[in-house]
Amino acid sequence: GAVVSQHPSRVICKSGTSVKIECRSLDFQATTMFWYRQFPKQSLMLMATSNEGSKATYEQGVEKDKFLINHASLTLSTLTVTSAHPEDSSFYICSARRRLSSYEQYFGPGTRLTVT
Amino acid sequence: KQEVTQIPAALSVPEGENLVLNCSFTDSAIYNLQWFRQDPGKGLTSLLLIQSSQREQTSGRLNASLDKSSGRSTLYIAASQPGDSATYLCARGTSYGKLTFGQGTILTVHP
Numbered sequence: 169g170a171v172v173s174q175h176p177s178r179v180i181c182k183s184g185t186s187v188k189i190e191c192r193s194l195d196f197q198a199t200t201m202f203w204y205r206q207f208p209k210q211s212l213m214l215m216a217t218s219n220e221g222s223k224a225t226y227e228q229g230v231e232k233d234k235f236l237i238n239h240a241s242l243t244l245s246t247l248t249v250t251s252a253h254p255e256d257s258s259f260y261i262c263s264a265r266r267r268l269s270s271y272e273q274y275f276g277p278g279t280r281l282t283v284t
Numbered sequence: 285k286q287e288v289t290q291i292p293a294a295l296s297v298p299e300g301e302n303l304v305l306n307c308s309f310t311d312s313a314i315y316n317l318q319w320f321r322q323d324p325g326k327g328l329t330s331l332l333l334i335q336s337s338q339r340e341q342t343s344g345r346l347n348a349s350l351d352k353s354s355g356r357s358t359l360y361i362a363a364s365q366p367g368d369s370a371t372y373l374c375a376r377g378t379s380y381g382k383l384t385f386g387q388g389t390i391l392t393v394h395p
Contacts, residue, residue, distance in 0.1 A: 174327075200381055211373060211385040212328075261327055265381045273381060275320075275328040 170196050172264050174276035181252055181283055189247045189279045191262030197242040198264035202273065203235075206259040218245045242267065252283040288376055290386035297364055297393055305359040305389045307374035316377040317350050317357045321370045322388070328373065332359070364393045 171194040181187050191201055199220050204212040216226045216237050224237035236248040245264075249256055259280055263273040289308045297303055307317070316335050320328040332341045332348040334357065340349040347360040357374055369392050375383040 202381065202383070211387045212375075212383075214382060214384070217380075217382065259325075263328075263383075272333070273330075273383070275330070277327040278325075280325070 170264075170266065170272075170274040172262065172274045172276040174260075174262060174279050176279060177277065178280045179282070181281070183253055183283055184251055186248055186250045187252055187281060189249075189260055189262075189281075191245045191247070191264065191276050193243045193264040193274070196264075196274075197267040198245075199242065199267045200265040201239060201245040202263045202265070203237060203245075203247050204261045204263070206261060206278075212261060215247075249281065252281070254283045257281055257283045288374060288384050288386035290372075290374055290389050292389060293387065294390040295392070297391075299364060299366060299393055299395050301364050301393075302360070302362050303364055303391070305361070305372050305374075305391070307357040307359070307386055309355050309357070309376045309384075312352045312355055314350075314352055314376050315379045317348075318375045318377060318383070319346075319348050319357075319359050320373045320375065322373060323370050331372075361391075364391075366393050366395055368393050 173192045175190045201218040203215045206212045215230045216224045218224045218237045218239040220239045226232045239245040261278040263275045265273050287310050291306050318333045319331040334341050334350040345362040350357045371388045373388045375385045
């Protein structure tokens with residue numbers, strides 16, 4: 169099977185600090201990774217699409233300078249929440265799309281971010 | 285704007301019942317439709333994926349159908365079990381992998 173990991177699984181940080189979340193495809197290469205955010209009792213909302221070796225594409229309303237995405241290799245994408253505020257507290261989930269597949273995505277277990 | 289709607293928002297059934305979860309979407313030019321399961325505080329598990337050229341997919345006790353003309357998909361769960369309790373999400377997908385999720389149906393199967 170295709171496995172996607174995220175690290176850390178939980179993180180608590182103080183307001184104003186930055187937090188980096190990693191998303192890794194463990195047993196396959198992913199040219200595209202997606203970052204989602206899920207607020208309590210709500211569904212997943214796509215934040216950005218990350219393509220290996222190029223700039224991420226952000227969804228409308230997502231601040232690219234606040235949510236920095238880097239996809240430096242075919243197995244790793246990172247999301248950095250800069251100058252975090254309490255309203256950024258959420259569940260962040262990534263997914264990875266297989267290099268040779270046109271539609272299958274595999275989701276990570278998510279990262280719970282709490283900003284105090 | 286492409287929207288995905290799921291009804292009911294929550295469903296509670298006794299063990300053994302067959303049940304149907306509904307998903308509707310705007311824009312019939314759909315590429316694919318996926319059903320996922322999410323346990324509390326966890327990521328997503330893919331259940332079934334239906335391509336736009338298909339009408340249904342089956343996996344074990346699960347059957348998902350797709351009717352593009354009416355903009356609807358249903359997830360049928362046969363002989364429900366307490367372990368089926370979770371949030372079920374449907375999502376429409378584009379050819380480049382972008383998914384738009386519904387709000388989910390919270391399913392509780394009680395013994």
